[in-house]
Amino acid sequence: MTVLLIYLISCTLIAGQSGGSGSISGTVRDIKTKSPLTGVNLQLIGTMNGAVSDENGVFKIERVSTGSQQIEASYLGYSTRIIADIIVKAGQSSQLIIELAEDVIQSETETVTASYFNESNTAVPSLTTFSREEIRRAPGAAGDISRIITSLPSIAKVDDQSNQLAVRGGNPIETTFFVDQIEIPNINHFPKQGSSGGPIGLINTEMIQSVDFQAAAFPAAYGDRLSAIMHIDFRDGDRESFRSRFNLDLSGAGIILEGPLGDRSSYLLSFRRSYLDLLINSFDLGTSSVPHYGDIQAKIIYEANSSNKLSLLVFQSDDHLKSEAEDASENDMVVYGNQDISELTTGVNWRYLWNKSAYSNTSIAITRTAYDELFYETGTDQLLEKNRSSENTLKFRNSNFIRLKTNLSIEFGAEFKVQSQEFNNYFGATENTGGDSLNAALLVSKTKTNYRALFLQLDSEFYKNWSLQFGLRSEYRSYHDSFTLSPRFSLRYQFDPQQKVIVSYGRYYQSLPAKLNELNQTELELPSSDH
Incomplete structure (x- = not known):
């Protein structure tokens, strides 16, 4: 009622x-x-x-x-x-x-x-941009960004139960996400640790200004991923008057609040929560295995003057699922257990306009993700997996753009990450896809790693309809104690306003998820690819 x-x-x-x-x-x-x-x-x-x-x-x-x-x-x-x-x-x-x-x-x-x-007018290949309205109206997507992306060429979903993206035949761990220049580990509820997927989209589309998705051959400004980059821009809150919007659909209920904070600032807040668990508690529907999840997304901006703009971003999700052995048996579920997952990213971005030809974006953010999961085999009640782990990351990113001439520009910057992980995991005996038996394994460890990168990129419209983009990215990873250098190159020819051809090449390296590194007693080779 x-x-x-x-x-x-x-x-x-x-x-x-x-x-x-x-x-x-x-x-x-x-x-x-x-x-x-x-x-x-x-x-x-x-x-x-x-x-x-x-x-x-x-x-x-x-x-x-x-x-x-x-x-x-x-x-x-x-x-x-x-x-x-x-x-x-x-x-x-x-x-x-x-x-x-x-x-x-x-x-x-x-x-x-x-x-x-x-x-x-630059040689940027495989770049697709979606507006908020295009996302809202996309048939069958239900406002889920990942579902819309799968309609693009060369992109596929791993299965119908997850939003994991396989780009150009790559692995789902090879895509990274940015919201307002700040890296987000996952944009889905109930995320799979170390991957990009989850069954339910996390981003509130009413917060979005636009979404840029670049599959492969992305420029030197981005790295530590092999396949794709997704950049989501949140809109600013209304600076003129207070506004509120209430939403109710099958995924849950939510409210958006926005308005001015003085003459130079505004806020945009989103609160959402699923309600199926409330129905289960009120009515006997024959099962108690219902996900309970919620999220908070917020953006507060302060524009000191036309040259300086500060943005505060808060991105939080909380996911819970509890299934009983009796329900699992009655509903032919293979496994049952508990899932409690939380993710929080808080960051600040500073945009500074040097003059009419140059600007900088500098951001610093903290991310914490915690997993508490127990899974049992239905019928035998044997413990299949225990995952009690946490990951903390401090991220710094700076990018600078200078237009040297009308047809010549340069972009350069740096990234720095400090990551700490703590694992208390158990993996029961099982078989791999080839039918080989795997013994039970216990993972108890604490690790601390860092990642450093410098990048430089040159854009030139050097002759009539020709444009060139060339870049270099150097990266250091403390876990592998390795230094890598990645060249990026792209050439474009514009036949007319409607037709163009782009040829590009890039070499890419990626750090493996910490959990995967710690599970292997021998050091794994750093993954790389050429596009």
Whole structure:
């Protein structure tokens, strides 16, 4: 009854938002240097309504009809762009960050055609970008980012029960995730230790500004992974007024709160919790094996001036599952047991604009992941696996971009990680996929490792429709006491605005998960690949 009442209230609130008008506001900036663009013309397509960005690149279009809208952004010396799928709600302001790519001005008269796609004119292969609305409307994805990514070429799911991504035939451990420049170990509930997967997506799509996914041949700015990089940008909270949104679906109930914190800051908070366990406790549904999970996601920003912006990110998940032997037997489950998993990442990112041609991003973050798992064999009640472990990581990352000339830019930076792990694990006797018997194993250990990296990357549009990207990345891993050097290269030729060809090469190295290293008495070779 309580859940039904909440559902009816939420439907009433949503219905009450129809009709009326809202507004569209945001910032326009250069896609490479991130510097604000002044005097950009923003036209609401199909109307006479529009706005012009101010000296800080800020704009606002008032009295916009509710529903899906499109904006055309045009600026002298830059490619004209159309921003589609802007959802406007009554009495609310839709926030945008619009990035424009610099264009070469021809001396002869030419026709300017607006594009729905935004490209930086650099030789970046296999890069796909999704907006929040594309993720929300993707059929069958239910707002889960990983499910949308599997629709891309060369990417597959390992199975239907997990969001593990196999990119270009690689292993699921070979993908890494960044949220607002801060590395996140996993973006799923009930994560599999050392891997990228889990059965239920963790990211709240209402928090997202955009998602960039790059499969293989990614540039020197990223490393310690063999297959892919996913970068998720959270949007800023509303700086004009307080807003709240309640959601209720099959995965759980949640609320989003956002609003201003003074003139220069804002907050965006998300709280979610599953409710199936509450139904199980209220009604006899014949089983008690129901997952209980929740998460908190938060972003607080402070913009001291047009050059300095601080962002605080909090990313927390809490997962629990308890299954009894009786339920396992009645439901033909092979194993039963308990799972208690928690993950917390807290970090700060500082973006500094040096001038109109250069900027820096510097972040520091702490991540803690804890596992307490027990699994038994149904029927025999034999202990199959015990996993009581914790992993703590301190991460520092700095990247700097400088546009030396109109057609020449350089990016450089450094990364540093300190990791500590503690394991108290037991693995029961079993058989591998080849039918060979494996003896029981006990893992009790404490380890501390560090990872250091430097990278340098050069982008050049060196001749007419040709562009080149060349980079080097050096890495040191204390566990293997090894130093590696990774070259990255990409060449692009643009036939016309709709057609291009990109040839790329890169060498990549990756650290193995600490649990896998500790289980092997002999030192494993550092994995590497060429793309």
